[in-house]
Amino acid sequence: MGTHEMDEARIAQLSQMEPRDVVRAYRSGKITRRDMSKLFAALGLTSALGPVIGKAPALAQSNDLTMIIWEGYTSDSFTVPWEEANDANVEATFAGSGDEMFASMQGSGGTTYDMVSASSDLPQRLYDAGLLAEIDPGKLSNFPDLYEQFQKPPYITFEDKLYGVNFAWGPTILLYNPDQIAEAPTSWNAMLDEQYSGKIATWNYPLQIAQYALLLDPMPEDPFMLDDEQLAQVKDILVKQRPLIRKYWDLGGEVAELFLNGEVVISDGWPWITLQIKGSEGAAVEATPEEGVTGWSDSWCISSKAANMDLALNWANYMIGPEGQLGVIENLNYSITNKKVVEGLPMEQREQLRMVDVPAEYAKIHMWKFVPNYDKWVQVWQEATAS
Amino acid sequence: MTARPDGTLVAETVPPAAIPVRQRARKRRSPWLGLASALVFAFLYAPLLVVVLYSFSATKVNAWPIKGYTLDWYRELIADRDIHQAVQLSIFVGLCAATIAVVLGTLTAFALDRYDFRAKQAIRFFVVLPIVLPGIVTGVAMLAFFTLIGWPLSRWTIIIAHATFCVTLVLNNVVARLGQIPRSLTEASADLGASPRQTFWRVTFPLVRPAIIAGAILAFTLSFDEVVVTFFLTGREKTLPLLIWGRLRQGISPEINAAATVIILVSLVGVFVSNRLSKSSTFGR
Amino acid sequence: MAAPAVTLPTSGAPGRTARPAAALLAAPLAWMTFFYLIPLGLLLLHAFWSVDYLTVNRTFTLDNVRTVISNPLYPTVLGRTLMIAIAVTITDIILAFPIAFYIAKRATKHRELLLMLVVFPLWSSYLVRAFAWKTILGTNGILNSFLLWTGVVDQPVSAFLYTKTAMYITFSQVWLPFMILPLYTIIDRMPDSLLEASSDLGSNWFQTFRRVVLPLSLPGILAGSLSVFSLTMGDYITPSLIGGSPGTELIGGIIADQFGIANNWPLGAALILPVLAIISIFLLIANRAGALGRGEPG
Numbered sequence: 001m002g003t004h005e006m007d008e009a010r011i012a013q014l015s016q017m018e019p020r021d022v023v024r025a026y027r028s029g030k031i032t033r034r035d036m037s038k039l040f041a042a043l044g045l046t047s048a049l050g051p052v053i054g055k056a057p058a059l060a061q062s063n064d065l066t067m068i069i070w071e072g073y074t075s076d077s078f079t080v081p082w083e084e085a086n087d088a089n090v091e092a093t094f095a096g097s098g099d100e101m102f103a104s105m106q107g108s109g110g111t112t113y114d115m116v117s118a119s120s121d122l123p124q125r126l127y128d129a130g131l132l133a134e135i136d137p138g139k140l141s142n143f144p145d146l147y148e149q150f151q152k153p154p155y156i157t158f159e160d161k162l163y164g165v166n167f168a169w170g171p172t173i174l175l176y177n178p179d180q181i182a183e184a185p186t187s188w189n190a191m192l193d194e195q196y197s198g199k200i201a202t203w204n205y206p207l208q209i210a211q212y213a214l215l216l217d218p219m220p221e222d223p224f225m226l227d228d229e230q231l232a233q234v235k236d237i238l239v240k241q242r243p244l245i246r247k248y249w250d251l252g253g254e255v256a257e258l259f260l261n262g263e264v265v266i267s268d269g270w271p272w273i274t275l276q277i278k279g280s281e282g283a284a285v286e287a288t289p290e291e292g293v294t295g296w297s298d299s300w301c302i303s304s305k306a307a308n309m310d311l312a313l314n315w316a317n318y319m320i321g322p323e324g325q326l327g328v329i330e331n332l333n334y335s336i337t338n339k340k341v342v343e344g345l346p347m348e349q350r351e352q353l354r355m356v357d358v359p360a361e362y363a364k365i366h367m368w369k370f371v372p373n374y375d376k377w378v379q380v381w382q383e384a385t386a387s
Numbered sequence: 388m389t390a391r392p393d394g395t396l397v398a399e400t401v402p403p404a405a406i407p408v409r410q411r412a413r414k415r416r417s418p419w420l421g422l423a424s425a426l427v428f429a430f431l432y433a434p435l436l437v438v439v440l441y442s443f444s445a446t447k448v449n450a451w452p453i454k455g456y457t458l459d460w461y462r463e464l465i466a467d468r469d470i471h472q473a474v475q476l477s478i479f480v481g482l483c484a485a486t487i488a489v490v491l492g493t494l495t496a497f498a499l500d501r502y503d504f505r506a507k508q509a510i511r512f513f514v515v516l517p518i519v520l521p522g523i524v525t526g527v528a529m530l531a532f533f534t535l536i537g538w539p540l541s542r543w544t545i546i547i548a549h550a551t552f553c554v555t556l557v558l559n560n561v562v563a564r565l566g567q568i569p570r571s572l573t574e575a576s577a578d579l580g581a582s583p584r585q586t587f588w589r590v591t592f593p594l595v596r597p598a599i600i601a602g603a604i605l606a607f608t609l610s611f612d613e614v615v616v617t618f619f620l621t622g623r624e625k626t627l628p629l630l631i632w633g634r635l636r637q638g639i640s641p642e643i644n645a646a647a648t649v650i651i652l653v654s655l656v657g658v659f660v661s662n663r664l665s666k667s668s669t670f671g672r
Numbered sequence: 673m674a675a676p677a678v679t680l681p682t683s684g685a686p687g688r689t690a691r692p693a694a695a696l697l698a699a700p701l702a703w704m705t706f707f708y709l710i711p712l713g714l715l716l717l718h719a720f721w722s723v724d725y726l727t728v729n730r731t732f733t734l735d736n737v738r739t740v741i742s743n744p745l746y747p748t749v750l751g752r753t754l755m756i757a758i759a760v761t762i763t764d765i766i767l768a769f770p771i772a773f774y775i776a777k778r779a780t781k782h783r784e785l786l787l788m789l790v791v792f793p794l795w796s797s798y799l800v801r802a803f804a805w806k807t808i809l810g811t812n813g814i815l816n817s818f819l820l821w822t823g824v825v826d827q828p829v830s831a832f833l834y835t836k837t838a839m840y841i842t843f844s845q846v847w848l849p850f851m852i853l854p855l856y857t858i859i860d861r862m863p864d865s866l867l868e869a870s871s872d873l874g875s876n877w878f879q880t881f882r883r884v885v886l887p888l889s890l891p892g893i894l895a896g897s898l899s900v901f902s903l904t905m906g907d908y909i910t911p912s913l914i915g916g917s918p919g920t921e922l923i924g925g926i927i928a929d930q931f932g933i934a935n936n937w938p939l940g941a942a943l944i945l946p947v948l949a950i951i952s953i954f955l956l957i958a959n960r961a962g963a964l965g966r967g968e969p970g
Contacts (some may be wrong), residue, residue, distance in 0.1 A: 064623065091625075093625075100932065101934045104932075107540060108534070108539050109539070109667070113623075128725070129726045129727075206651050246834055253637030254636060260447075262828075263830075282458040380937075385917055419829070420773065421778065424770050427768075427770060428771065428789065431793055432789075432793070433800045434800075434804030434845065435801065435807065437795060438807075439805055452817075487703075495700045498693040502693035504693050514704065519899075519951070519955060520902065520948070522906055524715070527713045527715060527937075532715075548707075550703075551703070551704070551708050592967060612798055614798070615907070618932070632909070643800070644800075654792065654796050662784070662788055
């Protein structure tokens with residue numbers, strides 16, 4: 001964090017500004033926390049509580065790397081070796097949605113979390129809010145090994161600058177309990193099937209509207225670009241589904257437990273969840289519905305206020321290197337982005353992970369992306385699930 | 388927030404004069420009242436028993452009857468570094484919040500007890516607000532405030548929030564205690580030639596001390612368990628309840644049962660100590 | 673921390689002027705104003721602002737207030753929350769009475785112990801208590817496996833968990849001590865002679881209860897109800913653990929979402945307005961009935 005000293009004139013100038021402008025300047029990093037505390041001291045607001053502000057940065061000096069991520073991205077098998085090698089301490093918080101990641105990143109102007117594992121829909125918002133630090137690929141030794149399409153994809157490149165390190169991708173699939181459902185479901189309509197009433201779970205995330213939009217007739221060309229009429233049609237589907245739902249889940253661990261405890265027999269989910277269920281000796285099978293699937297491409301993004309920028313870059317580089325990439329395959333069963341690592345895998349595993357012809361397989365999935373009218377999506381989701 | 392014994396508000400402010408001398412009722416009693424009370428107690432304690440019992444269960448799925456017993460979850464707990472850090476932070480936050488609450492609450496209590504002024508009722512009402520309004524209101528209000536003035540969320544923002552709603556607890560305890568001290572006592576001290584300062588330190592303060600300590604323990608416990616307000620104000624570090632919340636969101640973890648059992652044991656000690664203190668603070672009974 | 677040192681009253685015998693009181697009150701009032709009143713005011717201001725993509729637009733608007741009233745979602749959720757809060761409050765009054773009465777009037781030897789037993793659950797983690805209910809009420813949970821084991825049912829009952837019933841049960845248990853304590857205090861103050869007189873005059877226990885105990889308990893009931901009601905109205909933790917909806921089945925969850933997920937603070941603040949209004953009305957009634965404790969001790 002920059003600690004340039006401010007002279008009396010600057011403080012005087014700041015104190016003339018509108019409070020909202022000061023806050024905006026602070027958020028965008030033009031003035032530092034230290035400047036802020038000086039300003040408030042000058043205004044006589046916080047002189048008594050100066051030590052509070054003064055002490056906070058001291059806490060951030062350590063080798064802690066805080067991050068808000070999807071579950072599994074800090075599995076012990078690859079995280080602990082990195083921590084030991086770098087004398088660092090990863091403190092991960094699991095988020096239930098990209099929205100939660102955004103709100104958590106924005107809270108406190110980006111000082112709470114150093115990193116976020118942002119899916120392809122999220123970086124645009126984080127960038128627009130001034131929360132992301134630019135990443136210099138020259139500092140990432142593993143960067144040249146990435147498939148070209150993952151080096152500077154549009155969802156993490158803004159004004160030709162890089163703001164994320166793309167390290168994993170995969171589909172949101174249909175998950176079911178084969179002990180209870182004999183025949184593999186072939187359509188997302190199974191999530192609306194009355195014979196499973198009270199045994200269905202679905203992910204609580206407005207972006208999932210895109211998944212249910214695949215059921216519309218005609219199917220929208222791009223499920224992330226829905227007009228009001230299409231949104232209303234999806235809402236009808238969701239309203240119809242609501243009485244059949246046992247639980248709208250937030251976290252993957254939560255839906256894994258729902259399966260394990262026999263609360264539900266069908267849900268949407270990610271490959272990590274399947275691994276969790278099988279790991280606890282539960283039964284779960286993945287199905288890919290004929291309408292197609294939505295999916296995500298995840299990147300490590302760094303907060304513009306990260307306490308230790310080098311440590312964050314180090315982690316991002318590690319995660320696109322062999323240890324990190326193989327760790328992601330082993331612990332999460334997700335597809336990866338490092339071409340060299342992929343080429344070293346046995347063909348059987350490449351097939352299973354959709355990584356024989358990566359560009360073609362990737363293009364089959366409706367990848368999450370920034371939704372321009374997202375506030376309407378949130379509204380539709382809330383109205384359908386809460387009323 | 389969770390445990391907000393504003394209920395004790397009334398309990399603590401009862402003027403002693405209003406408490407009747409207890410009389411043994413000599414009438415025959417129907418057993419129904421005792422039975423009903425026992426049932427309600429069972430309802431009150433069922434979840435706690437479940438937590439303690441299943442912290443020893445060998446299987447991850449919580450089914451009846453328990454299939455096997457183990458101490459593994461306690462071993463995991465002992466090895467869990469995140470929980471250690473969270474406990475340390477929660478203790479630190481609790482101690483700071485309780486200290487601030489004690490200072491502010493005691494000052495307010497003395498002012499309310501010693502002096503008559505018009506705004507008394509209003510101040511009383513105002514100080515009670517943070518504990519009567521839902522915790523979510525306090526949480527998001529402070530979040531909006533700290534964001535506006537640009538204070539980064541940290542352990543200090545949590546402490547400020549906790550101290551704010553703990554003031555009332557200390558205040559109620561101390562006010563009740565001050566109200567029990569007969570004026571004649573301080574007057575006698577003055578008559579015997581003690582200066583006001585001497586009277587305060589030698590008479591008033593020793594009498595009030597147990598109430599202050601009881602209030603402090605209550606404030607600490609409340610802070611230690613708080614999650615609704617803390618959720619919005621937490622920075623890079625997590626308190627124990629937030630850590631537990633993060634894990635509960637992911638599903639049932641027997642390790643959390645073990646952690647909860649330890650918390651229950653610690654609270655048991657806390658309740659016992661504060662009970663002894665408040666007992667020693669009753670006058671002439 | 674900027675904890676001010678304890679300043680002792682300088683005047684000797686209890687003064688009757690406001691000045692020494694002001695000296696004592698300066699620090700607490702400054703703290704409460706700066707860290708509570710101002711934030712609260714700021715929050716209420718948010719209700720009249722709006723969100724412009726990612727930033728808060730600070731121009732006065734009534735849009736959010738209008739949304740809260742006109743979008744059927746919010747009145748529905750508010751009404752549902754109100755119903756559950758009222759149901760929980762009434763349940764707790766009913767459950768608290770026998771125990772409070774028993775401890776105040778019947779228990780002689782174990783009074784202290786029983787009171788401690790009432791308070792104790794408040795000291796153990798609220799999160800854990802709420803989550804224990806999940807363990808109890810699940811499809812393969814303790815209650816269902818117990819019922820199956822005893823043969824009461826032959827299929828697990830799924831209606832226990834992830835339903836409004838589950839939230840109702842959990843809330844009722846978790847907040848119960850807040851009702852017992854004030855009720856106990858008020859019943860304890862009732863002279864035994866009064867109850868005896870009533871029965872001497874030929875009333876049966878129900879008449880005594882209805883004509884004597886209940887009216888006299890009113891301040892205690894109000895104080896306890898205020899706590900239970902307010903805690904239920906604002907909770908978002910229990911619904912997300914125990915309820916079936918994404919925690920947004922109750923108003924607390926929807927409010928928390930606006931701040932923690934949807935990033936729409938102004939709408940969240942506007943949703944707080946009706947909650948504040950309802951609780952304020954309750955607070956005023958309770959205050960008038962003397963349920964908040966008296967301003968002057970002794």
